[in-house]
Amino acid sequence: MATNRTKVPRPLARQLLVEAGHRCAIPTCRATPLEIAHIVPWHRVQRHDFHNMIVLCPNCHTRFDRGDIDRQAMFRYKELLRLSDPNRVAPEDPSPRAGLIRAYRLFQNEMTRWHKSISDLVAAVVLSSTGFPIENLRRCRSAASVARAATDKLGELGDEGVAEAANHVFDWFRHWADDVFDLKPSVFSRSGDDYEEWKQERFMAFVVLHEEVCAALDLDPTELDFFEAERDGQELPQVSLGTRGLWETDE
Template identity: 40%
Template sequence: MATSRPKIPSELRRRVLIEAGHRCAIPTCKSTPVEIAHITPWAKTQKHEFKNLIALCPTCHTRFDDPHGPIDRKAMRQYKANLTPLLTISLANRNGQANMLAAYQELRGRFAEWLPAQVEHAAIKSRRSSSREKIKRSKSDAVDKLAWAIGAVADFQSAWGESEVSDLAGAIFYHVADWRDEVESAPSPLPTELKRRDILEEISEASTDLHLMVCEELSM
C-alpha cells in the first residue's frame, strides 16, 4: 500500500504563495489561481521543503508534470531561484545573518567577474590565430580576478562555518579551478575535448542549489 502523503503545513504553504506573490512563478504566465508543486517529485523526496516547493497555475503545473513537456526540472529550479533576489532581503544581524548575506553577495560578485574572464581566456587559447601576447594578456586578467574569487570563497566559508552551504560553495570553486588548471597545463590551441567543455553549464545546477540553500537558511 502506498504511503499516504501528508498535507503541506499551512505556514509553509503561505510562505510559498507569498514568495510568488500568489501568482504563477513562471514570469511569462503570472496566472491565478495557483497550486503548490514539488520541483523534485514527492515520490522521491517524501517531504515538504520550502526550497523544493513552487507556486504554479494548474496549466503550468500540468506542463511541468508532463515528462515530454517543455518545462524541465532545471528550468523550474531557476524559476524558484529567481523568486528570491537576495539583494532585496532586509536582515537584522541575528546569528550573523547579515554577515552571511554580505559574504554570499561578495562571492556572487567575484564569481561574476572571474568566470567570464576565465572562459574568455580558454576561448582565446583555443584559437590557432591567437598570438602569445593575446593569450598572456587574457591569462593575466583571469589570474587577477581569480585572486579576488579565492578571497571571496575564504570569506564565505568563514561566515558560514562548517555547513552544507559552505561545502557546496567550495565544491563549485574547486570544480572550476580544476578545469582552469587543465586549461593552463594544456598546449595551445587547446585539445578538442577540453575546448568543448562548457564549464558554466557544468556548474549551473550546483549554483542554483547553492542559491536556494542560502535563501532557505536566511529565511529561517
C-alpha cells in the same frame, strides 16, 4: 500522492503563497486557483524545502510535470519572485540553488575568457619577433585572476565534489598557461591528433564539473543547460603563471 509523502506544513504553504502574491508564479500567467509544486520532484528530495517549492496554477503545474516548462526555467521563476519582493529579509542572500547556478555560469564564462586570452597569447607569440607582447600578457594575467576568483566562489557555494571538479578545470587551464609562459615547444607545435586529444581532455573536465553541479542541485545533468555565460564583478586574487618571471612584467 505517494503514501509516504508528508503534507506541506501550513506555515510553509502560507510563505509560498505570500511569496507569489497568491497568484501563479509564472509572470505571464498569474492565474488562480493555485497548487504548490516541488521544482525537483518530491520522490527525489523527500522533503519540503522553501527554496525548492513554488506556487503554480493547475495548468502551469501540469505543463511543468509533463516537461513543457523545464526545471531550469522554474528555478528562474523562483528567483524572480525573490528579486521582486521588496520586503525580503536578505536581498543579498539568494536561494542556495540559484546562487550555485549563478556561480557555475560565472565560472564557465570566466574560463572561456581565460581560454581566449591564452589562445590570443599563443598567436601573438608565434607572430612576434620581439618576445611576449605586453598587452597579451596583461590580458592573460587578468583573466587568470578572474578565473581563480570564480573557481573559489563556485567551490564555496557547491559541495566537495563541485569544488574538486572546478579546481580540476582551473588546473587544466593553469597548466596550459604555464606551458605558454614557459615557451614550451609542444604548445606551439601540436599535431592534429594531439590537438584533438587535448580538446577532449578539456571537454571531459567540464563534463565532470557539470555532473557534480547537477548532483549538488538534485538535478539530472540533462535538466541544466551545459553552458550559459554570465558575469559579475568580484575582488580578484593574483595568479602567477609560468616560471620565467614574466608575471611581474608591467611595462
